[in-house]
Amino acid sequence: xxxxxxxxxxxxxxxxxxxxTVAFFMMRLAxxxxxxxxxxxxxxxxxxxxxxxxxxxxxxxxxxxYLGRILIxxxxxxxxxxxxxxxxxxxxxxxxSMELGLSAILLALIVGVSFGxxxxxxxxxxxxxxxxxxxxxxxxxxxFVMAPLLSLVLGVYLDWLPTSGWxxxxxxxxxxxxIALALxxxxxxxxxxxxxxxxxxxxxxxxxxxxxxxxxxxxxxRHALKGAMMPVVSYLGPATAAVMTGxxxxxxxxxxxxxxxxxxxxxxxxxxxxxxxxxxxxxxxIMLLNLVVDLLYAVLDPKVRYS
Amino acid sequence: xxxxxxxxxxIGVGLAVALGGTAQAEKVLRVGNDxxxxxxxxxxxxxxxxxxxTDDMFLGLLTYGQDGQPxxxxxxxxxxxxxxxxxxxxxxxxxxxxxxxxxAGDFVYAWRRLLAPETGAEYASLLYIIKxxxxxxxxxxxxxxLAAEAIDDKTLKVxxxxxxxxxxxxxxxxxxxxxxxxVVEKLDRDWTxxxxxxxxxxxxxxxxxxxxxxxxVKNDKFYDADNVAIDKxxxxxxxxxxxxxxxxxxxxxxxxxxxxxxxIDWLRQNMADSLRIVPYAGIYYYVFRTDKEPFGDERVRxxxxxxxxxxxxxxxxxxxxxxxxYSFVPPGTGNYGExxxxxxxxxxxxxxxxxxxxxxxxxxxxxxxxxxFTLRYNTSENHKRIAVAVQAMWKQLGVNVELFNTDGKxxxxxxxxxxFQVARAGWIADYNDAQNxxxxxxxxxxxxxxxxxxxxxxxGLMAEAEAVSDLGQRAKILQQAERVAMDGxxxxxxxxxxxxxxxxxxxxGWVDNAPDRHPxxxxxxxx
Numbered sequence: 001x002x003x004x005x006x007x008x009x010x011x012x013x014x015x016x017x018x019x020x021t022v023a024f025f026m027m028r029l030a031x032x033x034x035x036x037x038x039x040x041x042x043x044x045x046x047x048x049x050x051x052x053x054x055x056x057x058x059x060x061x062x063x064x065x066y067l068g069r070i071l072i073x074x075x076x077x078x079x080x081x082x083x084x085x086x087x088x089x090x091x092x093x094x095x096x097s098m099e100l101g102l103s104a105i106l107l108a109l110i111v112g113v114s115f116g117x118x119x120x121x122x123x124x125x126x127x128x129x130x131x132x133x134x135x136x137x138x139x140x141x142x143x144f145v146m147a148p149l150l151s152l153v154l155g156v157y158l159d160w161l162p163t164s165g166w167x168x169x170x171x172x173x174x175x176x177x178x179i180a181l182a183l184x185x186x187x188x189x190x191x192x193x194x195x196x197x198x199x200x201x202x203x204x205x206x207x208x209x210x211x212x213x214x215x216x217x218x219x220x221x222r223h224a225l226k227g228a229m230m231p232v233v234s235y236l237g238p239a240t241a242a243v244m245t246g247x248x249x250x251x252x253x254x255x256x257x258x259x260x261x262x263x264x265x266x267x268x269x270x271x272x273x274x275x276x277x278x279x280x281x282x283x284x285x286i287m288l289l290n291l292v293v294d295l296l297y298a299v300l301d302p303k304v305r306y307s
Numbered sequence: 308x309x310x311x312x313x314x315x316x317x318i319g320v321g322l323a324v325a326l327g328g329t330a331q332a333e334k335v336l337r338v339g340n341d342x343x344x345x346x347x348x349x350x351x352x353x354x355x356x357x358x359x360x361t362d363d364m365f366l367g368l369l370t371y372g373q374d375g376q377p378x379x380x381x382x383x384x385x386x387x388x389x390x391x392x393x394x395x396x397x398x399x400x401x402x403x404x405x406x407x408x409x410x411a412g413d414f415v416y417a418w419r420r421l422l423a424p425e426t427g428a429e430y431a432s433l434l435y436i437i438k439x440x441x442x443x444x445x446x447x448x449x450x451x452x453l454a455a456e457a458i459d460d461k462t463l464k465v466x467x468x469x470x471x472x473x474x475x476x477x478x479x480x481x482x483x484x485x486x487x488x489x490v491v492e493k494l495d496r497d498w499t500x501x502x503x504x505x506x507x508x509x510x511x512x513x514x515x516x517x518x519x520x521x522x523x524v525k526n527d528k529f530y531d532a533d534n535v536a537i538d539k540x541x542x543x544x545x546x547x548x549x550x551x552x553x554x555x556x557x558x559x560x561x562x563x564x565x566x567x568x569x570x571i572d573w574l575r576q577n578m579a580d581s582l583r584i585v586p587y588a589g590i591y592y593y594v595f596r597t598d599k600e601p602f603g604d605e606r607v608r609x610x611x612x613x614x615x616x617x618x619x620x621x622x623x624x625x626x627x628x629x630x631x632x633y634s635f636v637p638p639g640t641g642n643y644g645e646x647x648x649x650x651x652x653x654x655x656x657x658x659x660x661x662x663x664x665x666x667x668x669x670x671x672x673x674x675x676x677x678x679x680f681t682l683r684y685n686t687s688e689n690h691k692r693i694a695v696a697v698q699a700m701w702k703q704l705g706v707n708v709e710l711f712n713t714d715g716k717x718x719x720x721x722x723x724x725x726x727f728q729v730a731r732a733g734w735i736a737d738y739n740d741a742q743n744x745x746x747x748x749x750x751x752x753x754x755x756x757x758x759x760x761x762x763x764x765x766x767g768l769m770a771e772a773e774a775v776s777d778l779g780q781r782a783k784i785l786q787q788a789e790r791v792a793m794d795g796x797x798x799x800x801x802x803x804x805x806x807x808x809x810x811x812x813x814x815x816g817w818v819d820n821a822p823d824r825h826p827x828x829x830x831x832x833x834x
Contacts, residue, residue, distance in 0.1 A: 030716075030717070031716070031720055031721070032715075032719070033720065036716045036717075039429075040719060040754055040757075041432075042754075042755065044441075045428070045444065047424075048426070048427045048444070049427040051424070051427065052427030053427065081343060081517050082346040082348070082351045083345075083351075083499050083500075092517065093517075148553070156557050162559060163557045164559075165519075165554070166519050252546070252550065255518075255519070255545065255554075257516055258518075261518060265343075268714060
């Protein structure tokens with residue numbers, strides 16, 4: 001299994017190269033540049049700015065310059081927040097996004113799997129129906145409705161929590177963003193768990209365990225759950241990457257200093273280096289998490305073997 | 308290393324906020340700033356939201372007073388020559404925040420740095436009125452070609468290309484700020500980091516976490532520090548207007564620098580004592596590409612402009628107190644007097660529509676030859692609502708308009724290239740003078756003259772005004788120029804902007820003003 005893992009890690013580099021190349025050139029397809037605004041610049045000033053940021057060079061030359069800098073981990077300056085380099089912005093923002101993301105996924109795992117299992121054990125009962133309905137609402141209600149609602153109710157009307165902000169990382173500032181991030185994930189995980197649990201509970205090895213006279217709780221937790229987790233794990237791999245790189249809606253509404261806003265705002269601002277930077281972070285994260293998911297399959301399902 | 312600094316800064320801010328709540332002595336102003344901060348370096352700034360921070364940190368030769376009007380800043384007095392082209396400034400005795408005296412040399416160094424092509428400063432053209440500035444910025448001469456000289460440490464001599472009464476007002480802008488030569492030469496771009504930055508204004512940068520906050524603390528070495536009441540000001544970059552509103556409601560910020568316009572009714576009912584709506588020095592307009600048919604025909608332009616019911620737009624569509632615009636220069640603009648209004652200003656709307664139909668028919672457009680074109684605007688709820696309203700107004704004339712919206716960057720890129728027939732545009736004044744609006748219609752302005760208005764008479768009048776030093780005479784010539792523009796209607800003025808803020812009743816000293824400048828040094832907090 002170790003050699004399998006190493007082989008997978010090696011493929012990260014060429015995949016990343018392809019992603020960087022495609023992203024670099026695709027980004028330039030959108031008309032408009034980083035310095036276009038309602039204060040149109042006189043041509044000589046525009047010339048100066050383009051030169052200062054290498055934007056006047058031929059595109060292929062810019063690409064090669066960029067690749068060269070990436071190799072020494074220099075992601076370039078941000079074209080919008082000019083006092084910071086892309087590396088500094090990402091290093092400053094990534095911890096917040098990742099912390100919130102991981103907390104949300106953990107919450108989703110614990111709550112979602114519990115509810116999903118409960119629903120599966122009481123299949124077609126009132127419990128099952130209500131769990132599935134509530135989770136459908138969680139999936140259907142968009143986060144830009146849920147988040148302001150939470151902020152308004154808990155922050156303004158009840159005044160239990162600060163409406164937004166980061167407060168230097170104090171715990172109470174994280175509660176609402178994590179809940180808002182977790183809610184749709186809880187819903188998905190609950191539905192996935194319930195579905196695969198129902199299937200596993202009817203499988204041969206569970207029947208064998210029951211026939212052996214094991215207590216129901218052991219049957220479920222020690223035997224059925226492991227098998228039922230496969231679809232959940234498959235889902236959570238990419239979902240974790242997405243949540244950990246921050247949600248632009250959650251971060252905007254709750255004022256979280258993460259990198260989520262960069263994905264949208266950097267693109268709108270044509271802040272090319274920053275867009276490339278966050279794409280690279282996301283790509284690496286997805287590839288690593290997919291590897292973790294594949295390795296987890298081997299843990300969860302004894303029939304899976306890697307050579 | 309930097310991450311550690313951020314962590315320490317964040318903990319420091321957290322502690323300071325926590326302590327600030329308990330210690331009565333320290334006054335902390337919390338501002339919901341409606342945009343991302345670009346930089347603390349005056350030469351790398353182009354947005355007004357960022358300039359609010361640098362306005363608190365640096366003192367130009369002139370600076371903004373409590374009412375947003377220019378007052379003496381780093382310069383305590385100045386002499387202007389007879390022909391209006393040579394200014395001699397006497398600097399007041401004051402120091403940078405590290406104790407080094409501020410000298411005339413700091414200004415010369417700063418302006419040369421601003422104009423150096425390698426700097427790539429977006430606002431460099433604001434100083435083009437200084438002799439040699441444009442040549443330096445286009446690389447034709449070296450930095451010594453700039454006609455700004457430090458006669459001695461306290462005296463600065465500047466020569467202009469032409470007498471420009473707006474020059475003093477321009478000096479309040481961050482483009483003309485000094486920078487500490489002794490720090491910038493050593494540290495280059497790193498000079499603005501909180502541990503390095505040196506300022507000559509009322510506040511100094513203490514910490515900056517992008518997308519979270521930027522905290523400025525009182526600069527004890529500021530020459531007027533005794534009169535500065537607020538000890539610390541925290542700027543939160545909040546681009547979402549509803550978030551600004553929510554945080555203001557929860558009492559988490561004292562000043563909100565814009566509002567969610569669609570909530571104006573609720574705000575008027577529930578936050579009337581905090582809501583401030585003030586005329587703002589700017590204009591919202593539609594621009595014709597006059598070098599494309601049929602918009603080269605003045606009759607078509609006038610007809611379309613007459614058929615726009617501006618009062619409906621301001622009173623029914625926007626409802627946030629904007630004023631209908633019939634001139635290009637907003638009333639109240641400095642050194643100007645009464646703007647020149649389009650001659651159809653007083654005409655009742657039904658009559659205006661009739662006249663417009665007649666004009667269009669004269670130009671050859673009618674039911675058998677309908678006028679069709681595309682109206683472009685950049686994506687925004689309000690732009691859309693106005694465009695839909697105007698589309699309906701033009702339908703009455705038998706004109707079929709297709710609406711087309713794109714995101715901001717694409718919109719402005721295309722405006723510059725001329726990829727449009729009729730498009731929405733806006734302009735906020737950089738300095739309080741009519742020339743700062745009218746120059747947009749001058750041929751020599753180039754791509755910024757979106758309409759490509761190419762009128763000899765207009766250009767001639769603008770050139771004449773530039774050479775005149777008598778303010779009254781100059782105003783008359785500029786008015787004649789605006790008259791030409793309003794008769795020709797290369798643009799359709801729609802409304803004059805207003806600035807909208809939420810100001811907590813605890814804030815003292817906030818004076819509503821058209822430039823919308825409110826330096827923190829003049830504010831105080833009731834406790």
